[in-house]
Amino acid sequence: MSLSTLVLKPGEADRLVTGHPWVYGNSVLRLTSPVADGDLVQVKDHRQRLLGTGFYNSRSKIIVRLLDRDRIETNEAFFRSRIAAALAHRRRWMPGATSYRLINAESDFLSGLIVDRYEDVLVVQISSLGMDRKKALITRVLQDLCAPRAILERSDTASRKFEGLADSQGVLAGDPVGAMQVKLNGLTFETDLAEGHKTGLYLDQQANYAAVGELARGANEVLDCFSFLGGFALHAAKAGAKQVHALDQSEDAIAAATRNAVANGVSDRVSFEAANVFDWLKSKTALGPNEKVIPRYDLIVLDPPSFTRTRATVPDALRGYKEIHLRALKLLKPGGLLATFCCSHHVDRVLFEDVVLAAAVDTRHTLRRVASFSQSPDHPVVPAIPETEYLKGFAYELVR
Ligand code: SAH
Secondary structure (H helix, E strand, O other): OOOEEEEEOOOOOHHHHOOOOEEEHHHEEEEOOOOOOOOEEEEEOOOOOEEEEEEEOOOOOEEEEEEEOOOOOOOHHHHHHHHHHHHHHHHHHOOOOOEEEEEEHHHHOOOOEEEEEEOOEEEEEEOOHHHHHOHHHHHHHHHHHHOOOEEEEEEOOOHHHHOOOOOEEEEEEEOOOOEEEEEEOOEEEEEEOOOOOOOOOOOOOHHHHHHHHHHHOOOOEEEEEOOOOOHHHHHHHHOOOOEEEEEEOOHHHHHHHHHHHHHOOOOOOEEEEEOOHHHHHHHHHOOOOOOOOOOOEEEEEEOOOOOOOOOOOHHHHHHHHHHHHHHHHHOEEEEEEEEEEEOOOOOOHHHHHHHHHHHHHHHOOOEEEEEEEEOOOOOOOOOOOHHHOOOEEEEEEEOO
16 A cells, blocks of 8 residues: 655654654645545655654644554554553553553554443544544454443544544444443442433542542541542542542532442441532631631542643633642641642643642641652553643642
8 A cells, every 4th residue: 555645844853753643734844645634644754754654634733643653554453453552551550450541542652542441341532533434443453352341432522623523422332331330449430421421430540549548548537629429539438537528519420429439338438518619618718817727637639620721821720729729738637638639731740739839838838748649550651742641649748
């Protein structure tokens, strides 16, 4: 098969040479022959040195998503080896897990493809035109390698629009699946994989749930802020924390989290409250002139949604992060622990810790860092592709 060649302008090859897979439209010098959107092309620098092969789409700002540094074909053998490698990575780094992200796009050298495994069901999410064309092939290879009960598609990301793709949801193999029980670290979580349902599951915190559970061992009082389905709260209770209170503004999430607490036999130790975390923390810490804040928690978890999707709104996001840290620190007992996470790609580890420290300066507290967290190993970080890293977290002891 002869492939068209896309030649880059001088100076545009460096990022690709270091292993980043995206070619932007404005770095293209020329195409040697016409290419249809979704086709495979080879990419060369202006000296004709091969940089790799990938899917082309003129409608996208990312005009080529490289799949390999060499010349390849996107045939069954290609997908079989990539998917088998992804599976081997999870088996190596999360040997006990039965639910995890099986393929995480760029992290697994399959830009445009995400596959989550929920027990014996796979959920596929495709975000590029080239990958979309390979859906049937990918489905077949997944059936072969994983033998799932069903393969569902939930391709509904905003990025599909930029690739000229409509949303696509449904059953790719097997029978429809609705509500099911998913195991994370031996705890049961209810999730509904059916179309349009709100209670999906964040898999990227699986390793951190276990780690924070350990921090909660022996705690009297734990506060889980932005708890969603109760991931941190339930792990804390299971580890032996005596009283866990969890907050989320979504009534649906609180209802599901409450059912999860019952399913795991910890409902006597966990309480859930539908509340805005900002307002709740404020009500406990902004008191009248003669009132005193009583620090009561041994562990506080902060795992908010990303406060910023763009670089431009980072300053606003930082104010939000500082605010919740400031108030949380006031509610923490001396010797207590703060486990805090940030899933915004635009706020890196250093900037995030700066915000925590700024809050500690304002409350006149001294913090000692006792743990650093990243996303679970099923969301692998490839340092050459900075976009693959987004979740960071720290645990601090409030020394005084
Ligand atoms: N800790 C969770 C993930 C949190 S995702 C887990 O481990 O699964 C962010 C959650 O924050 C969502 O459930 C959302 O409903 C909630 N949320 C967003 N803004 C909020 C606010 N201001 N107050 C309370 N909850 C909020």
